[in-house]
Amino acid sequence: MILGLTRSWTLAGYIVAAILILPLLALLVQATMPDEAVFSHLYDTVLPTYIYNSLILMLLVCVGSLLIAIPAAWLIARCDFPGRKYFQWLLLLPLAMPAYIVAYVYTDLFDYAGIVQRTLRMLFEWQGPHDYYFPQVRSLGGAAIMLSLVLFPYIYLLARTAFMEQSSSLLHASRVMGCGSWRSFWRLSLPMARPALAVGVALVAMETAADFATVDYFAVPTLTTAVYDTWLGYGSLAAAAKLSTIMLLVIFAIVGFERFARRKQKLFQKQTGIDESDRHVLNGSKMLVATAYCSVLLLLAFVLPFVILCQYAVDYFAQSWSAKFFEYSLNSLYISALVSALCVTISLGLVFVRRVSPRRMDTVPSRLASTGYAIPGTVLAIGVLVPLTYLDFGINDIYAYFDQKGPGLVLTGSVCALVFAFCVRFIAITIGSIENSYKQISPSLDMASITMKQTPTNLLWRVHLPLLNKGIFAGALLVFIESMKELPAALLLRPIGFENLATHVYQYVSDEQLELGALSAIVIVLVGLIPLIYLNRSLEQKN
Amino acid sequence: MKLLKSIAILGLASIAGGVNAADNLTVYSYRQAFLIDPILEKFTQDTGIKVDVVFSKNGIAERIQREGKLSPADIVLTSDFSRLIELVKKDLVAPIESDVINHNIPSQYRAPDHTWYALTKRVRNIYSSKERLGKLDINYEDLASAQYKGKVCTRSGKHPYNVALVASMIAHHGEVEAKQWLSGFKANLARKPQGNDRAQVKAVKEGLCDIAIGNSYYLGKMLADPKQKSWADSVYLNFPNQANRGSHVNVSGMALTKYSPNKDNAVKLMEYLTSPIAQQAYAEVNFEYPVNPQVKPSSLVASWGEYKADALPIYKLAEYHQAAMKLLDEVKFDL
Numbered sequence: 001m002i003l004g005l006t007r008s009w010t011l012a013g014y015i016v017a018a019i020l021i022l023p024l025l026a027l028l029v030q031a032t033m034p035d036e037a038v039f040s041h042l043y044d045t046v047l048p049t050y051i052y053n054s055l056i057l058m059l060l061v062c063v064g065s066l067l068i069a070i071p072a073a074w075l076i077a078r079c080d081f082p083g084r085k086y087f088q089w090l091l092l093l094p095l096a097m098p099a100y101i102v103a104y105v106y107t108d109l110f111d112y113a114g115i116v117q118r119t120l121r122m123l124f125e126w127q128g129p130h131d132y133y134f135p136q137v138r139s140l141g142g143a144a145i146m147l148s149l150v151l152f153p154y155i156y157l158l159a160r161t162a163f164m165e166q167s168s169s170l171l172h173a174s175r176v177m178g179c180g181s182w183r184s185f186w187r188l189s190l191p192m193a194r195p196a197l198a199v200g201v202a203l204v205a206m207e208t209a210a211d212f213a214t215v216d217y218f219a220v221p222t223l224t225t226a227v228y229d230t231w232l233g234y235g236s237l238a239a240a241a242k243l244s245t246i247m248l249l250v251i252f253a254i255v256g257f258e259r260f261a262r263r264k265q266k267l268f269q270k271q272t273g274i275d276e277s278d279r280h281v282l283n284g285s286k287m288l289v290a291t292a293y294c295s296v297l298l299l300l301a302f303v304l305p306f307v308i309l310c311q312y313a314v315d316y317f318a319q320s321w322s323a324k325f326f327e328y329s330l331n332s333l334y335i336s337a338l339v340s341a342l343c344v345t346i347s348l349g350l351v352f353v354r355r356v357s358p359r360r361m362d363t364v365p366s367r368l369a370s371t372g373y374a375i376p377g378t379v380l381a382i383g384v385l386v387p388l389t390y391l392d393f394g395i396n397d398i399y400a401y402f403d404q405k406g407p408g409l410v411l412t413g414s415v416c417a418l419v420f421a422f423c424v425r426f427i428a429i430t431i432g433s434i435e436n437s438y439k440q441i442s443p444s445l446d447m448a449s450i451t452m453k454q455t456p457t458n459l460l461w462r463v464h465l466p467l468l469n470k471g472i473f474a475g476a477l478l479v480f481i482e483s484m485k486e487l488p489a490a491l492l493l494r495p496i497g498f499e500n501l502a503t504h505v506y507q508y509v510s511d512e513q514l515e516l517g518a519l520s521a522i523v524i525v526l527v528g529l530i531p532l533i534y535l536n537r538s539l540e541q542k543n
Numbered sequence: 544m545k546l547l548k549s550i551a552i553l554g555l556a557s558i559a560g561g562v563n564a565a566d567n568l569t570v571y572s573y574r575q576a577f578l579i580d581p582i583l584e585k586f587t588q589d590t591g592i593k594v595d596v597v598f599s600k601n602g603i604a605e606r607i608q609r610e611g612k613l614s615p616a617d618i619v620l621t622s623d624f625s626r627l628i629e630l631v632k633k634d635l636v637a638p639i640e641s642d643v644i645n646h647n648i649p650s651q652y653r654a655p656d657h658t659w660y661a662l663t664k665r666v667r668n669i670y671s672s673k674e675r676l677g678k679l680d681i682n683y684e685d686l687a688s689a690q691y692k693g694k695v696c697t698r699s700g701k702h703p704y705n706v707a708l709v710a711s712m713i714a715h716h717g718e719v720e721a722k723q724w725l726s727g728f729k730a731n732l733a734r735k736p737q738g739n740d741r742a743q744v745k746a747v748k749e750g751l752c753d754i755a756i757g758n759s760y761y762l763g764k765m766l767a768d769p770k771q772k773s774w775a776d777s778v779y780l781n782f783p784n785q786a787n788r789g790s791h792v793n794v795s796g797m798a799l800t801k802y803s804p805n806k807d808n809a810v811k812l813m814e815y816l817t818s819p820i821a822q823q824a825y826a827e828v829n830f831e832y833p834v835n836p837q838v839k840p841s842s843l844v845a846s847w848g849e850y851k852a853d854a855l856p857i858y859k860l861a862e863y864h865q866a867a868m869k870l871l872d873e874v875k876f877d878l
Contacts, residue, residue: 045872113749128750129733130693138737219699219737221878232601233701234868235629389609396613409613496571496606497597507600512742 009456010362013353016346017365020372020424023383024248030386031245035238038230042239046221050243054209054222054250057144061208062201064148069155069200072297074185077163080279081287087294088160089536094301095153096528098485100213100506101521103146104514105305107217110137138218146214149301151207155200162196163189168278181280202258209251210376212488213506223247224488227378237382244379251374306525312518320519324499329523332500335415336483339422340430340476346423347430347475348468352460355438356446366431373428377421377489384421384493388412418493422483429482430475437471438464474538477531484527567593568808571603572620574795578829579620582821589815592808604629612802617809619798620662623703625710627659627796628861636798639810647817651856652794652834661794661857662816663831666850667708668790670755670762670778672747678779683712683791686756687727695731696743696752700876701868704740704758704793709870710863711791714855718866726874736877741765741774748777758793763830763843782850789851794834 075081076088110116117134126132136142166189174184215222221229223243231240282290313320350366375383388411396406411417441464449459465472487502494503501520508517572579576598583594599606604626607614619636621627630636631654638657645653652661669686671679686695697705713721733752743755744765755778765775782790797816803809815821822833826841839845871877 041869041872045869046875046878049875049878112751113745136734138735219735219877229701232605235605235633237605385609392613393611406613408615409610412609413613413615492602496599496603497595510600512738 009349009353010357010359013350013362013365016350017368020346020369020427022387023380023421023424024371024375025383026386027241027244027248027379027383030238030241030382033238033241035236035242038234038236038239039242042226042230042243046226047243050221050223050226051246053140053215053220054224054247057140057147057215057220057222058205058208058254060141060144061147061151062204064144065152065155065204066197066201068148068152068297070159070190070197072152072294073156073159073163074189075290075294077160078189078278078280079282079290081282081290083291083294087298089533090298090302091156091294092153092532092536093298093529094150096481096525096532097150097302097305098213098487098502098505098521098524099147099150099211100217100487100509101309101514101525102150102301102305103143103214103217104509105308106142106146107137108308110134138220140218140220143215143218143220146218147208147211151204152301154203154207155197158196158200159193162193166192171278198258202254205254206251206374206376209247210378210488212376212378212491213509217509223250224376224378227382228488228492231382237386241382244382247376247379248374251376255374306522309518309521309525312515313522316515316518319516324504325519328499328501328504328520331498332484332502332524335418335422335500336480338419339426339483340479342419342423343427343430343479344434344472344476347427347434348460348465348472351431351434351438352456352464354435355464356456356459366435370428370431372424373426375425377425377486378492380421380425381489381492384417384424384489385412388417388420414495415498418490418495418498421489421493422486425486425489426479426482429478430472433471433475433478434468437468441467470538474531474535477534481528481531484524566805567595568617568805568812569615570594570596570618570620570812571607571616572596572598573600573603573622573626574598574620578825581828582816582824583812585820585824586812586815590808590811592811594812604633604635607635607800608633614800614802615804616800617803617805618812619800620795621797622795623665623707623793624661624796624857624860625703625707625864627654627798628858628864630798631658631861635801637801637803637806639799639813641810641814643814644817647814647822647835647837649834649836651854654858659796659798660813660817661796661834662822663795663825663829663833664852665704665793665795665831666759666782666790666852667704667793668757668759668762669781669783670744670747670757671781672753673777673779675750675753676779679781680786681754681781682784682787683708684724686731686754687724688731691731691754693731693733694753695728696733696746696755697736698739698743698757699736700871705756706864706867706871707793707860708756708791709867710860711853711855713863713866713870714859715788718870722870722874725870725876729874729876741771744778745771745774748774759844759847760830762847763841766843780847782848784853785851788855789853792852792857794857795831 072087072091076084076091108114112129112134120126120132120134124132171184171188174188175181179187209224212224212228216225216228223246227240227243227247230236230243346369347366350369354363354366372380392409392411392413395410396408399406411420445463445467446459449463454462485502487506490500490503491506494500499507501524505514505517505521505524508514514521570579570583576596579596583596587593603619607616607619607630610616619626619630621630636658640657644660648660652664653659669679669681669683671677671681685691699705700709709721709725712724716724733746738746740755740757740761741764743752743757744761746752747755759780762775762778762780765771784790797813799806799809799813817835819835819838822835822838825831826833826838826844830841830844832840832844
């Protein structure tokens with residue numbers, strides 16, 4: 001497309017992308033620094049266990065989420081039963097629940113001192129822990145269950161959409177050819193949903209790798225907790241960076257595998273989707289099973305933990321309802337709002353360049369900027385601190401050169417570091433949602449705009465922006481909730497003395513007194529619900 | 544455009560917020576702020592010097608190191624000795640000369656080169672179930688003995704309190720014997736190390752284990768909490784190794800940072816923290832043993848009885864800290 005796109009736009013795009021990719025490069029450089037044999041010691045002793053735990057956890061969570069999500073998605077998309085309309089969006093709610101909160105609540109219930117085991121002991125008159133077997137909640141398996149319970153909605157959401165979009169004539173054809181409903185599910189629907197499932201599984205795997213608080217609370221050492229321990233326990237940033245690189249390799253391998261697995265798949269189907277009338281109406285026992293399945297899932301993954309959280313909050317309301325609580329809430333809101341606004345602004349620029357530039361090369365900036373999503377918060381923190389510290393010193397050196405008193409640590413001593421890290425991590429979300437919205441704007445509009453001698457700025461401001469508002473809003477909301485929930489990066493990068501809701505809640509979880517932080521936890525969950533409801537509504541309209 | 548403008552303002556405001564404005568003292572503290580707030584308020588009243596305390600459980604040394612000569616920190620307060628050693632090792636602290644402090648703190652509880660000073664003593668005790676074991680005359684060495692198989696609970700071995708204990712075992716027995724002890728200890732555990740010191744006492748109350756290691760002041764804290772009182776009531780507090788070298792003692796402490804912007808005032812505050820008034824407050828608020836010999840422990844703490852402390856100087860433990868970390872990894876204590 002020929003457009004008066006000045007070089008400055010493209011150049012700005014590359015510069016922004018370079019800044020956003022800086023943490024990753026800094027990390028790799030840091031990993032080559034000497035580490036006083038800390039890494040080789042870890043390598044000889046505990047590293048294999050860390051890697052094993054990380055991989056097994058990812059595997060278990062992916063399998064667990066698939067097993068939970070696929071039946072739910074199938075029931076909602078292709079069957080009809082009482083409550084289907086409500087379960088459709090209710091099953092998304094667990095996404096708003098931070099995994100470590102669910103973990104805490106279930107530990108309280110199922111631990112040796114918890115109500116379940118106490119009741120069992122009373123009923124059967126067992127005296128001690130050696131009289132019976134009860135699975136440990138705080139274990140690798142326990143962590144896998146907790147994470148599956150809150151992460152399955154990613155797969156559910158994508159699989160549900162995939163099942164809904166499958167053309168009904170194709171399914172009719174398979175039935176005509178003699179496939180029963182099971183067979184047509186296995187041989188047609190499931191394989192056709194594979195791309196969607198792969199994306200979902202990759203997302204779940206990344207989230208699992210990034211989880212810090214759950215495994216930390218369950219005392220299951222993984223690579224994520226190892227990075228934290230190595231940095232702050234051994235005090236070796238270089239060894240921590242080496243561990244981080246291993247972790248990134250694992251994650252990029254997963255993403256690469258996901259891309260590779262569907263490299264040759266091409267799907268051709270008319271986007272008709274299925275009508276209400278095509279839904280299989282369930283009766284009798286089948287209906288009961290379907291309703292029960294969805295209800296139990298919702299109960300375990302959301303209702304029960306949330307009700308217990310509310311119970312804690314009521315019991316300890318007097319201690320939690322304080323000026324501090326408002327301070328932390330404001331901190332969370334402020335950071336999240338700032339990050340959302342920045343992500344939207346930057347993504348708009350990057351995607352715009354990509355849209356109007358005639359060169360294929362110019363897709364690079366937005367691609368590069370999106371890699372941050374794969375970097376776990378703990379790892380990202382290292383990558384952010386290193387370059388920003390250099391910058392801080394550079395700034396102060398300049399002041400010193402002119403014999404002025406420097407401003408001190410303007411970047412690493414303030415929320416700047418935190419905001420920057422959040423932007424690096426979450427900008428992929430806004431880039432994705434804006435790109436999606438762009439697909440619905442016909443290029444002829446751009447051409448018309450050129451014919452009318454509009455500048456690129458005008459094209460973006462007056463033509464694109466009004467048409468993109470939905471995508472922008474959805475992206476901003478998702479970034480907002482992710483910023484509210486993100487823990488490890490906040491923990492490591494916050495200015496000293498700064499607390500937001502997530503770090504506040506985590507402090508109580510690690511002190512085994514979530515009761516006192518329950519109110520803050522509820523705010524995180526409730527704020528997280530808003531984008532989910534919005535997201536679901538926009539998806540429904542599409543269907 | 545309005546939106547862009549407000550973003551810019553927000554951004555600038557956040558930068559300004561990060562810059563240290565006044566000549567106040569800044570304390571980076573590994574200890575929770577509420578423990579020291581009353582003491583610092585009194586200090587401000589007496590001297591007119593304002594103090595900002597920022598609390599972080601982790602990573603203060605790393606932060607000061609990174610901040611270098613730009614760091615706003617004047618004083619670091621720690622909850623155990625290994626953090627003090629870490630600060631010294633990274634060359635982040637400055638020695639001070641103060642007759643007041645030297646008078647208030649016995650030489651056993653300060654660095655020979657005056658780079659750090661202890662403020663309170665914290666004994667690593669062994670709790671035992673009242674119901675199943677009763678009061679014990681026990682040694683740390685017994686944690687590895689076969690009679691307690693499957694009956695011992697502890698928090699993570701990598702926690703500074705436990706690392707210090709392991710370091711003291713290395714100091715007394717050498718690395719080889721300490722490693723044997725540590726594997727035996729691990730084999731005796733009723734469950735994988737988890738939770739904090741209080742959670743171990745809770746586990747004793749619930750019958751999951753009979754013995755737990757934990758600092759003594761937790762007993763005072765649990766007795767003060769209505770929900771946890773029953774946990775505390777279910778255990779005896781034992782001072783280990785009374786028949787021989789004495790119980791392992793860790794310390795909380797303080798150090799002056801190398802690039803402290805306000806050294807004179809910082810030394811004043813450090814002197815104040817060792818004074819009888821401040822030491823008394825430490826003893827009363829958190830049930831710890833003051834290092835200043837003129838100050839007595841609180842009446843509750845005194846009721847737990849006299850004890851003999853390990854005479855090994857604190858700075859000696861430092862030499863074995865890294866070795867202790869490695870031993871814990873080698874026997875896979877937490878895994």
